[in-house]
Amino acid sequence: MRNTLGYVLFFTLLGLTASLAQQKTPPTKLVFPAKNGNITFDHTAHAKREKNDCKVCHPSPFAQDAKAPLKFRPPHKSDEDAKSSCGSCHRAGGSAFETKGNCANGKCHVRAAATKK
Numbered sequence: 747m748r749n750t751l752g753y754v755l756f757f758t759l760l761g762l763t764a765s766l767a768q769q770k771t772p773p774t775k776l777v778f779p780a781k782n783g784n785i786t787f788d789h790t791a792h793a794k795r796e797k798n799d800c801k802v803c804h805p806s807p808f809a810q811d812a813k814a815p816l817k818f819r820p821p822h823k824s825d826e827d828a829k830s831s832c833g834s835c836h837r838a839g840g841s842a843f844e845t846k847g848n849c850a851n852g853k854c855h856v857r858a859a860a861t862k863k
């Protein structure tokens with residue numbers, strides 16, 4: 747009897763924790779490092795464009811964790827064809843610009859300005 751109560755309590759708490767986890771404060775901007783120039787992901791703008799519907803991106807294709815791997819590796823074409831990760835939107839015929847032709851025109855990979863001394 748005591749055990750049953752313990753289990754009920756445990757799973758109630760687990761459920762509560764899970765629902766709280768879904769309401770984590772969203773980041774404003776995330777920077778993803780890359781050798782050919784870091785990418786600044788404007789999380790606020792991305793969420794806003796999806797009418798703040800977090801479910802468009804969480805938990806799939808992205809974990810709510812900036813340290814989780816993005817799985818959007820070069821050559822990006824394969825992820826775009828698979829409509830996975832960023833390529834679920836950023837692809838030819840998708841809701842956002844494809845990577846081709848947009849590597850370094852200021853949209854994605856931006857090299858840090860050389861620091862003058």
Ligand code: HEC
Pocket residue numbers: 768769770771772773776787789792793796798799800801802803804808809810811812813814815816
């Ligand atoms: C267009 C896609 C998109 C939408 C919509 C979106 N997110 Fe995210 N979010 C991301 C990506 C990408 C990451 C980084 C994932 C990674 O690095 O693996 C992220 C990360 C996060 C993180 C982790 C931040 C950290 O510092 O670890 C939180 C919290 C989060 N999002 C909350 C939200 C909430 C709340 C909403 C709804 C208001 C939302 N997100 C909507 C794409 C999105």
Ligand code: HEC
Pocket residue numbers: 785786787788791792795796802803816818831832833834835836841842843853854
């Ligand atoms: C739910 C669809 C969706 C996903 C997923 C998504 N984006 Fe976007 N992204 C957009 C839209 C829509 C725009 C603005 C329209 C355009 O410029 O084509 C945009 C614009 C951008 C921009 C230009 C700056 C800005 O925010 O306006 C960058 C950089 C960018 N996205 C990077 C990424 C990266 C990196 C990922 C994966 C971590 C990603 N996006 C995932 C829809 C998405």
